Amino acid sequence: MNNLNEEKIIKDVLNFGAKYAKPFKVDELEFSNKFRDYCKDNLCGHYGTNWMCPPGVGEIDKLKCDLMKFTKGVVYQTIHPVKNIKDRKETDRIRDTHNQFTRSLSKHLKNKYNTKDIFPMGAGPCVICKNCSYIKGEECIYPEEAISSAEAYGIDLGAILKSCGLKFNYSEDTLAYVGIILFH
Numbered sequence: 001m002n003n004l005n006e007e008k009i010i011k012d013v014l015n016f017g018a019k020y021a022k023p024f025k026v027d028e029l030e031f032s033n034k035f036r037d038y039c040k041d042n043l044c045g046h047y048g049t050n051w052m053c054p055p056g057v058g059e060i061d062k063l064k065c066d067l068m069k070f071t072k073g074v075v076y077q078t079i080h081p082v083k084n085i086k087d088r089k090e091t092d093r094i095r096d097t098h099n100q101f102t103r104s105l106s107k108h109l110k111n112k113y114n115t116k117d118i119f120p121m122g123a124g125p126c127v128i129c130k131n132c133s134y135i136k137g138e139e140c141i142y143p144e145e146a147i148s149s150a151e152a153y154g155i156d157l158g159a160i161l162k163s164c165g166l167k168f169n170y171s172e173d174t175l176a177y178v179g180i181i182l183f184h
C-alpha cells in the first residue's frame with residue numbers, strides 16, 4: 001500500500017500538462033453496460049480488433065473487480081485546439097496525443113513514487129501497434145504500455161465529470177479528452 005496523496009497527484013498531473021484534474025474515490029465510480037453496448041455498435045471500427053477494447057479487454061464484472069483494488073482516483077482533461085470537430089482523422093490524432101500523454105504521465109508517476117500501482121485509462125483503442133495482435137489471436141505485445149478507455153471498463157464518465165464539476169467540452173474550437181489515474 002503506497003498511500004499516495006491525491007493533492008500531490010493532482011499537482012503532478014497539472015504540472016505534466018493537463019488543464020484540469022480533480023480527485024474522486026474509486027467506490028464512487030458508476031458503471032453501466034450501456035457504454036459497452038455503444039462499443040458494440042462499432043462506430044469507431046475497433047470493436048473486436050483490439051486487446052484494450054471489448055470484448056478483448058474482458059467482462060465488465062471482472063474489470064470492475066480489478067479497479068476496486070484501487071481506492072483513489074484523479075480524473076483529468078487535456079485540452080487541444082481543433083480545426084474541424086467533425087474531421088475524424090483530426091480528432092483521432094488528438095485522441096492519440098492524449099493517450100500518449102496518459103502513458104507518459106503514468107510512467108512518470110510510477111518512477112516518481114517508485115510504484116507499479118498506478119492504473120491509467122485513456123480514450124478509445126490502443127494504437128501502439130499498427131495492427132493489434134488481438135486480430136491474430138496472439139498476446140498483447142506491450143502489456144505494460146497498453147491502456148484501455150474508461151468506457152471499455154463500463155465507467156460512466158459523464159457522472160464522474162459532473163460530480164467533479166468538469167464538462168465534456170469547454171469551447172467550439174477546442175477538444176477536451178478525459179483520462180483517469182487510479183492509485184492507493
Ligand code: SF4
Nearest residue numbers: 051126129132140141
Ligand atoms: S500494445 Fe499492441 S498488441 Fe497490445 S493492445 Fe496495444 S495495439 Fe494491441
